[in-house]
Amino acid sequence: MIRMHRMLCLATMPGIVALLAGCAMGPTREDPFEPMNRVSYKVHQVVDGNIVKPVVQAYVDYTPKVVQRAIGNFFGNIDDMFSVVNDMLQGKGDKAGNDLGRVITNTGFGVLGLIDVAGSANIPKGNEDFGQTFGVWGIPQGPYLFIPLIGPMTVRDGGGWLVRGYASPVAHIDDIAARNVLWTLNLVDLRASALQAENLLNQAALDPYTFIRRSYLQRREYLVYDGKPPPAKEDEQ
């Protein structure tokens, strides 16, 4: 766990540096650290492509689909717990009730979240996190960052991940081995879910760095506004 913490600290260092530097930045440029971020992106490509991706691909190819589904559901259930917390922090009582219903159903009847019973009953899955809550509270997104092994992020979302990392039930498991296995599985599960999108990205993008940045920022904006972002101005003739 100490190693995990150190990794988290290392991963968030650029975020903290950026936060300090970002205070001096005007609000117009979203990616003031583009040169540094592009280097991070290249590093990420090398490490991810040679080590992480082959491992994750093997997991996807050789683990029974039922097991993968159960692992995805397990971490999805933890996501739902955080959805409940963030629904409440954003003052969304109805959604909080709905997401709490999912957590109770899946934790109780779905063997600690391994089975998505609520999903089978068509209870829609919420999708709130601390980064979104900060956005709803009016905290600006801050500079865009690309962090090796973690991916695209803004300072605001990085803060959200930090809160979550410390608050996650996984962080409070006493058995170090079990905890590390769970963290690793969590990361593998997350990375596996991005494999398909990555194929599309490589097909679609002229410059994947730019494409990822714009997709990420658009997606986060959309989530903060719950699917109704203010219209962007069009640049047409």
Next chain:
Amino acid sequence: MTFVQTQHARRCAGALRWLAIAMLALAALPAFAQEAPDALVKRVSQEALTIIKSDPRVQAGDQAHIRDLIEAKIAPHFDMDRMTALAAGRAYRQATPEQRKRLADEFKSLLIRTYSNALNQYRDQTLQYEPLRAEPNATDVTVRTQVMRPGQTPVSIDYSMEKTPSGWKAYDVIVGGVSLVTNYRDEFTQQVRDGGVDGLIKALAAKNAGAPAK
């Protein structure tokens, strides 16, 4: 049958055939002219889904065949000139008609290639169509659909559509809040800055010819 009878039968058959064609055209014309944007999206999506599920060459992953199908069935419902104009922004306004055409052609090829790959990956999912919320005489609407995936948050796919003399046409697709046109605007701006409009056309052509992303 006598000669005269045969002639008569033939003439009748000929006249009947024309009548049938005329009636079909009459029946079809208002139907297409008035097809509402949400009905259009639903019809084209359903057609595409049926083909994906039944065509053996699509299931075998025959990319060239899939691209032909998209070109024939889906591409006509997009306004490529408007999409290109939106994505290229100022560079489009300054481009010559010849450059605009090449740009739109290359952009279209890229979108079709991307779309054919996407179809291959997302074939097991079901679509839900949301009721259209728009004024009856609106000329610019957003048609909203949802891709339902078991055990996961649904992904929204929205189509920005405009009314044209040849029916409603889409000029942007927004997947999970990510607008295709907005995404390409950044990409295009960057390429134009580096190599002008011709540089952008060249980059798109190279991409379509199968060059790996840099």
